[in-house]
Amino acid sequence: MAKALLIKGGHLVDPDQKIDCMSNLLIREDKIIWLGQGKTMLAGSDYDVLIADGLVVCPGFIDFHCHLREPGFEDKETIATGTRAAAKGGFTTVCCMPNTKPPLDNEETIKYVRSKASKEGVVRVLPIGCVTVGRKGETLVDMETLAKAGVVGFSDDGDPVKTMALMLQALEKSRELGLPVIDHCEDPVGGEPEGEEEIIARDIGLAEKTGGWLHIAHVSTAGSVRLIREAKTKGIRLTSEATPHHLTLTEDAVVKFGTLAKVNPPLRTKQDVQALIRGLKDGVIDIIATDHAPHTLADKQGDFASAASGISGFETALGSLMGLLHSGSLTLSELIACLTTKPAGLLGGQFGSLKIGAVADITIFDPNKEWLVDVTKFVSKGKNTPLAASMLRGKVMATISGGGLVYSEIIKSGKA
Ligand code: DOR
Numbered sequence: 001m002a003k004a005l006l007i008k009g010g011h012l013v014d015p016d017q018k019i020d021c022m023s024n025l026l027i028r029e030d031k032i033i034w035l036g037q038g039k040t041m042l043a044g045s046d047y048d049v050l051i052a053d054g055l056v057v058c059p060g061f062i063d064f065h066c067h068l069r070e071p072g073f074e075d076k077e078t079i080a081t082g083t084r085a086a087a088k089g090g091f092t093t094v095c096c097m098p099n100t101k102p103p104l105d106n107e108e109t110i111k112y113v114r115s116k117a118s119k120e121g122v123v124r125v126l127p128i129g130c131v132t133v134g135r136k137g138e139t140l141v142d143m144e145t146l147a148k149a150g151v152v153g154f155s156d157d158g159d160p161v162k163t164m165a166l167m168l169q170a171l172e173k174s175r176e177l178g179l180p181v182i183d184h185c186e187d188p189v190g191g192e193p194e195g196e197e198e199i200i201a202r203d204i205g206l207a208e209k210t211g212g213w214l215h216i217a218h219v220s221t222a223g224s225v226r227l228i229r230e231a232k233t234k235g236i237r238l239t240s241e242a243t244p245h246h247l248t249l250t251e252d253a254v255v256k257f258g259t260l261a262k263v264n265p266p267l268r269t270k271q272d273v274q275a276l277i278r279g280l281k282d283g284v285i286d287i288i289a290t291d292h293a294p295h296t297l298a299d300k301q302g303d304f305a306s307a308a309s310g311i312s313g314f315e316t317a318l319g320s321l322m323g324l325l326h327s328g329s330l331t332l333s334e335l336i337a338c339l340t341t342k343p344a345g346l347l348g349g350q351f352g353s354l355k356i357g358a359v360a361d362i363t364i365f366d367p368n369k370e371w372l373v374d375v376t377k378f379v380s381k382g383k384n385t386p387l388a389a390s391m392l393r394g395k396v397m398a399t400i401s402g403g404g405l406v407y408s409e410i411i412k413s414g415k416a
Pocket of ligand 1: 067099157158159184262263264265291293294309310311
């Protein structure tokens with residue numbers, strides 16, 4: 001029988017079971033087999049021990065929105081590097097967007113990503129399929145076939161679903177399949193707050209009409225939060241996400257860091273950031289998703305208008321979000337729920353819990369460790385972040401995915 005691993009002395013936070021206390025946790029093979037404050041029933045020599053004194057132990061983080069760039073943009077990221085970067089950031093499940101080359105708009109490309117992920121990935125990869133063929137906004141993909149191939153949602157991310165007619169058809173299918181249409185809401189000119197809100201309003205109207213499941217990606221404005229709040233009170237099937245960067249940075253970062261802070265949708269005002277945090281606290285915004293968007297430095301160079309949009313986000317997500325905790329804006333269990341239980345809910349509730357018998361996806365972090373963001377040490381190929389050379393407080397110390405230690409900087413281990 002495989003050796004077990006005891007995680008000892010940690011502060012266990014599991015919003016799924018409403019646990020928030022000191023507790024040990026035992027895993028064997030790929031499952032959680034025991035939680036408790038006393039000694040395990042196993043004999044002393046039967047398990048390894050990981051000492052988690054002063055550390056938070058929680059379900060592995062789940063990222064509903066990231067870019068792994070494979071196939072086609074392997075110079076920016078691969079499934080191998082992206083999943084290792086995810087593991088370093090505490091993520092054990094990541095949903096990857098289909099704006100690859102070719103785009104993930106048919107069964108073959110979905111199978112390709114899934115097979116690469118099973119061979120080369122270190123965390124669970126769940127692909128998102130396109131809404132339209134080639135992301136061109138002309139013809140709907142065969143959503144049913146993609147659903148059978150294992151996608152967890154549909155998106156033309158990088159662009160909104162181009163026309164009302166296509167969005168209507170996609171949401172009709174979404175209702176049948178029980179999977180979300182994840183829309184990147186932006187008008188064709190791009191960037192303006194009103195453009196985001198206009199597409200959100202269009203989409204909400206269509207979700208109401210069809211009963212399909214609409215998920216709004218990377219919400220960035222106070223007006224968008226208002227629209228989503230109103231729609232939710234009407235009972236429309238609607239979920240939404242915000243990114244760590246939209247929750248913690250403002251447009252001032254663009255002045256300071258130039259293209260490294262160029263992201264789509266753009267960073268907004270302080271009032272927008274406050275509205276997003278309030279929305280997250282009261283559930284209008286359901287989850288935090290990174291929109292990890294790695295690019296080569298060459299892609300980020302040149303003039304602002306032509307530089308690529310995006311921030312490499314896996315490895316700084318927790319550290320930047322912990323700022324919201326240290327400033328008193330969010331509690332520890334609220335923050336962890338937005339990264340675990342709540343995104344798990346969008347994925348059918350299979351992961352994101354530390355209950356006995358659950359798959360052992362576990363993140364262990366130090367809430368107070370201060371560290372310097374050194375992009376030369378990033379595991380991601382994407383070194384593009386406005387947080388380069390800044391100090392963050394809060395660091396992932398170990399990540400366990402399906403029972404295996406996929407990232408660790410905990411050097412202390414010992415006896416029960
Ligand atoms: O900044 C962004 N980058 N926003 C997106 O929606 C797409 C992403 C990318 O693919 O680089």
